[in-house]
Amino acid sequence: MSDKDTSRSELTQLIVKAQAGDSQAYMQMLERVGQLVERFMYKRLKASDLVEDLVQDVLLNIHKALHTYNSEYPVEPWVYAIARNRLNDHLRKIKKSVEIQVDADSIPEQAADAEIRALDLQALDRAMSKLSEDQRKIVTLLKFDGKSLKETATEMNMTVSAVKVAAHRGYKVIFKELEV
Amino acid sequence: MGKSRADLISDLSSQLKPVKVLSPIGPTILRWFVPSVVASLAVAGLLSLIFAGFDFSVERVLDAKFIIEQALLLSSSLAAGLTALMISRPGIDPTLSRLLSFGTLLLWSVLGMTVLDSFLLPEFAVETMFLGYTCLTVSTLSAIPVGISIHRMVTKGYVMNKPMALFFSILAATSMGSFALQFYCPMVTGAIKLVWHILPIYILSLVGVMLLQAKLKSK
Structure with missing residues (x-):
């Protein structure tokens, strides 16, 4: 034995x-x-x-x-x-809190939740690679560079609503990849 | 190990009381299944007398198609009950319970297909469609005690996958209710059976899950 x-x-x-x-x-x-x-x-x-x-x-x-x-x-x-x-x-709660943030106009992108940062970075990289180029840029600007929705919209030459939709779709792909 | 974890372990150890270990799944499901068949048949028989007039026909019961339908309903009920228990308890190999879940749904598909042939028959008229509400009443009421019984068995443990466990519990109970109803229901048209005997099983199961999810979300 x-x-x-x-x-x-x-x-x-x-x-x-x-x-x-x-x-x-x-x-x-x-x-x-x-x-x-x-x-x-x-x-x-x-x-x-x-x-x-x-x-x-x-x-x-x-x-x-x-x-x-x-x-x-x-x-x-x-x-x-x-x-x-x-x-x-626990991961469902994070997801819910991110969704609430996306739904609300005032996404405190600066914060890029500590818990999301805590997720396995390699897995996060893999999940990010599944996003379209625009989605990746938007998620990076919002969640990692701490830009506001308005700033991101200006930088991407898009409307705020379009940024919100793209970000939301991006998060969905990420959570699916992370099996949250 | 941090101090707070050590404190927690010490607290939990001081609260420990001997526990009664849950019975294995096999005997548990049989303890539910066998009395449930008898109970649902008795309740459906009584309700049929009250609501629709008792109609038990030996000729109909001995028909091959009827026997296949009943066998599928009963297997679905058993498989769904087993799945509810398996997915709700920790430590059971989930591959097996998933396979079982798919097996249950496959049985249902076969059952659905056995009645699709009669959709095009002229007797499947709009008027007859509305006669089926008594079937729904009888099968649902027959399923309630059976459902309460499986629900109590499932929630005896630490419950994992609550929505799916509830879905399969309701599926098990409503399948059993439909099984019992069919012995007393005079309707033989497949399409009516599909609409009034089978469809409610899915609808009630889905409604149950949706209500639970709404409740969990609101927490």
Whole structure:
């Protein structure tokens, strides 16, 4: 049996003991699960503060979902499913907040949300490459150069509405690529 | 590990109580399915007596097409119920549940096609279309207890993919309601069955999901 297998079976045993009410085993289990989730989140997000917040949220969800673990199944998919669920909720919130910003006239483009910056930059590059040239320029001006809608419209020689529409479509493509 | 995470772990550990582990999906779905078949048949029978006049015909029930339709409705109900449970619980291989979801929809397509042939028949007149509202009433009311039962089973766990879990729960319940109705409904025209027995299943499932999504969005 490899080290990985041993570690998995130990974790499974810890969860089974925790389900029976053993708080020492539960504490050890949460520490190990916390490390797994931290690696999972860090691969997808780069901001360490955000990772820590999400890890703690996932631990809370694991506490609520403890009765759903069946020891006949491997433990990692169970942990990652709960982690992915939390991550998707978080990314949906970012998406919603970006959509609200696009809908409102006053997009504080300067801010280029810290959380968007936190997304995996390589994935973001790949997503940006799927945009048309105009969309890419508009998203860059708005989200990375901190230009206002008006400034972007002037620079692109377009109306403000056309910029909003192009930006919105661009964001949609990005979110689709990032599987948000 | 940060101090706040250590504190959280310590808090959660101190709150720990023994938990009753959820039963595996196989036995759970059977615990829903078998009583649901009986309950929906009983409710539909009673409602048919009240609303439409009891019409159980051995000849109609033994017809090959009827048997195929019923088998598909029942398989759809079972597959949808299973999918609802699988996609709502963490740690179940999602590939399997996705395949199952597509399988359910495929069954429905086959079922839909079995009745399309009669759309062009002269008996499919506008007047007869409006007779079907009793079918809708009977099947929907028969589906309610079955739906509540699967919903309770799905929400016993930590629920993942809430909208899809709800969609498949309603699909399971309404398919079962339609299955029960067909034993008592005298209508044999395929198009009427499609409109009044089958279409409501999709519509009710979609409406349920839309309502849930609206509720989630408003949060």
